Amino acid sequence: MHLFNQKYWGKLARKDWLVNGDRNSRFFHQLMKARKSCNAIVKIKDSSSVWVDSPTHIQQLFVHDFTSRFKSLHPTPFSIDFVLPLVVSEEDNINLVKPVEDHGIKEAIFQMDKYKAPGPDGFLSGSLAPDSHRCMPGH
Amino acid sequence: MYARPLNRFFIDGKLLKQVNHTLIALIPKVENPTTTTQFRPINLCNSLYKIIAKILVNRMHPVLGKIIDLVESAFVPNRSIHDNILLTHEVRSKFKHMKGKKSWIALKLDMEKAYDRVEWNFLLEALKQLGFHSKWIHWIQECISTVSYSIIVNGEVIGFFSPSRGICQGDPFSPYLFLICMEVLTRELRKAQNTKKCGIGYKISPRATKIPCLLFADDSLLFCRSNLEACQRLNGVLVNFCRNSGNLSIFISRLSLSQKMRRLMTASCCFSF
Numbered sequence: 001m002h003l004f005n006q007k008y009w010g011k012l013a014r015k016d017w018l019v020n021g022d023r024n025s026r027f028f029h030q031l032m033k034a035r036k037s038c039n040a041i042v043k044i045k046d047s048s049s050v051w052v053d054s055p056t057h058i059q060q061l062f063v064h065d066f067t068s069r070f071k072s073l074h075p076t077p078f079s080i081d082f083v084l085p086l087v088v089s090e091e092d093n094i095n096l097v098k099p100v101e102d103h104g105i106k107e108a109i110f111q112m113d114k115y116k117a118p119g120p121d122g123f124l125s126g127s128l129a130p131d132s133h134r135c136m137p138g139h
Numbered sequence: 140m141y142a143r144p145l146n147r148f149f150i151d152g153k154l155l156k157q158v159n160h161t162l163i164a165l166i167p168k169v170e171n172p173t174t175t176t177q178f179r180p181i182n183l184c185n186s187l188y189k190i191i192a193k194i195l196v197n198r199m200h201p202v203l204g205k206i207i208d209l210v211e212s213a214f215v216p217n218r219s220i221h222d223n224i225l226l227t228h229e230v231r232s233k234f235k236h237m238k239g240k241k242s243w244i245a246l247k248l249d250m251e252k253a254y255d256r257v258e259w260n261f262l263l264e265a266l267k268q269l270g271f272h273s274k275w276i277h278w279i280q281e282c283i284s285t286v287s288y289s290i291i292v293n294g295e296v297i298g299f300f301s302p303s304r305g306i307c308q309g310d311p312f313s314p315y316l317f318l319i320c321m322e323v324l325t326r327e328l329r330k331a332q333n334t335k336k337c338g339i340g341y342k343i344s345p346r347a348t349k350i351p352c353l354l355f356a357d358d359s360l361l362f363c364r365s366n367l368e369a370c371q372r373l374n375g376v377l378v379n380f381c382r383n384s385g386n387l388s389i390f391i392s393r394l395s396l397s398q399k400m401r402r403l404m405t406a407s408c409c410f411s412f
Binding site for chain 1: 142146149150160161163164165172173174175183184185186187189190193194197199201205252255256258259265268269270272274288289290293294295297298302303304322323326379
């Protein structure tokens with residue numbers, strides 16, 4: 001009986017996913033809410049391991065942390081002493097810097113994953129691919 | 140709609156800063172992250188920038204196999220990361236059953252925030268020395284130096300800053316640029332290994348080629364003899380690499396030894412970063 005129950009509910013849950021997983025349904029909204037609360041950063045330790053829990057402070061902490069992480073410690077070019085052999089040939093270089101052509105652009109667009117998270121411009125790469133012939137001159 | 144700005148980049152070599160604005164999404168590395176360092180910054184780039192980067196990557200692909208040393212197995216086309224895993228196992232079992240006078244050390248290095256800390260000068264210098272065309276280097280420079288970041292925290296976009304070091308994770312060509320940085324370390328180790336009796340590098344059998352290290356992108360495994368001179372020499376190479384590459388901080392996360400554990404003390408004392 002227990003096993004039956006498990007199977008039954010398992011199937012039902014699967015069905016819910018299939019039917020409502022992607023629709024604008026109550027199920028979907030509940031799911032998203034749960035996900036959001038799971039991923040929320042409620043409190044965090046700062047550099048001196050004190051808990052910070054106000055939203056604005058958390059934000060400031062992140063901005064401060066990342067700004068310093070990406071700041072170079074060597075503002076002026078510093079001395080570098082290593083020697084690498086020349087391995088990139090003339091021929092390779094010609095291929096590397098040749099002018100970009102339509103099929104190169106097309107290849108790049110079609111290689112991108114369709115449903116990766118979009119950047120600040122909000123374009124999914126997938127939204128480009130199906131009608132990417134529009135990107136090409138002459139269309 | 141994209142042809143004109145793309146051409147502009149590839150002909151004039153200019154990239155608008157707005158095009159290269161990037162959002163940083165925070166992905167927790169552990170189950171319950173407690174500090175800011177336990178989030179992995181993943182960059183969400185604009186689609187135009189992504190296309191440019193992808194085109195650059197596609198062109199770089201065929202050259203990569205030539206540039207990057209055989210000990211690196213990640214990201215290089217036609218190489219499999221499993222090869223290095225097998226080799227690592229081989230070396231470990233060899234260590235276990237080793238007899239005779241000599242003893243060896245394997246060091247596993249951890250690089251803290253390796254991608255975010257790469258100095259641009261270092262990377263560009265490495266590209267130059269490898270013989271890349273100046274135009275190509277200029278493109279790369281333009282791509283990495285025009286970036287500006289904002290962070291997404293709890294669904295809100297906050298902050299705006301321009302970095303002065305680091306390559307973005309999430310950018311299509313960042314793994315390859317990182318490989319080139321690591322290549323500097325490999326070459327230095329190879330150079331050190333070629334001098335006689337230096338003690339860096341390990342041979343599985345007398346006839347086999349010497350392996351100075353095994354790399355899996357930012358994880359690396361180094362081999363040396365367990366005597367003071369060899370360790371000091373290896374230390375010298377690593378310190379030099381740290382200094383050159385900006386402030387990559389390296390930790391030894393794991394140290395395994397072949398039979399003859401008594402020399403552990405002398406070995407572990409002389410590494411200092």
